Amino acid sequence: MQKRKRLPSNKPADARSRKSITACIRCGTCCKKGGPSFHHADKRLIEEGIIHSRWLYTIRKGELAYDNVRERLLPVDSDIIKLKGQNDSWTCIFFDESQRACRIYAHRPMECKALQCWDTRRLEKIYAKHRLTRADLISEIEGLWGLVEDHQRRCDYDTIQKLVKALDRPQKKKTRKQLIEIIQYDSEIRKLVVAKAGLNADMLDFLFGRPLTLTIQNFGVRVNPSGEKISLMPPIRRSPAC
Ligand code: SF4
Structure with missing residues (x-):
């Protein structure tokens, strides 16, 4: 997501030709597919209270979870700490639907910075590395x-x-x-x-x-x-x- 500014359309990127997209058009699709997983680089966001642990959930080692990159359910090999969704939906708790913006844009986690829905290579490089665990935090x-x-x-x-x-x-x-x-x-x-x-x-x-x-x-x-x-x-x- 890029900084707050109004766009003429919020038509989801899925409905458009992704090939024609080369920058974030703030459709919100990625933020509605689920919050990010946390990495060591994000630890300070939790320690400094920018993101409170009550907004997090843990996918525990061995749990079957949907892998967004491989697009299927797989057992996870260590804790994955994630941001919760809003009202039992997958939409990230920090996504502001009316503004189509991230409420913590300046402090968004590393995966959000890496994700480009039109080209996921940057995310694929980092998504399984240096994941934050409960042990790191508590x-x-x-x-x-x-x-x-x-x-x-x-x-x-x-x-x-x-x-x-x-x-x-x-x-x-x-x-x-x-x-x-x-x-x-x-x-x-x-x-x-x-x-x-x-x-x-x-x-x-x-x-x-x-x-x-x-x-x-x-x-x-x-x-x-x-x-x-x-x-x-x-x-x-x-x-x-x-
Ligand atoms: S933290 Fe912000 S950028 Fe990341 S998924 Fe949530 S709303 Fe989107």
Whole structure:
């Protein structure tokens, strides 16, 4: 995104011939496809409070996430810290729809500076390098970091993936039970840190990643949380792209 100035049209770049675009036309398409991932170079934005951690969420190691460059769901190899969307949409929390502008333009993260929708080579060069992790930001906060590490160990996505694959095999009753226990732990720890430690609920998706009740759907498993009880529903038929 370039600096604030009115443009005659906000027709999305997707609808135009990208070949004819050689500079940002402020259509907003890239900001509506999801916020950026953070890199070490962006650390100061969070440390200086320009971007508060309640506006972030974490894609945890092993989680299946949509890779915008490769255009499919892939397990991630380390934490990816991202900016949240607005009102459950993919539109970046800092995108001002009425102005078609970035609210933190002068402080926008590195990926936003590199992204040129008409030529993604600059972004491709940096997007998987020097990613910021939760450890980079909070490993020195005693107590809190212990909780995050414990959650990561007990809700490890590699274990979850193995359990999901074993759901069709003999012993599946035991496997279901193990899977449900992991999902229940993930739900309980979130409630606990808000109720007992007074943490802001907006921080949860940064500290513990998004709830397993949601992310496990990418593994083809549906969860039916009815009251305090969690049960697994028949698997979702996944598209070949997933
Ligand atoms: S931080 Fe700004 S430039 Fe980057 S995606 Fe969000 S609105 Fe767009």
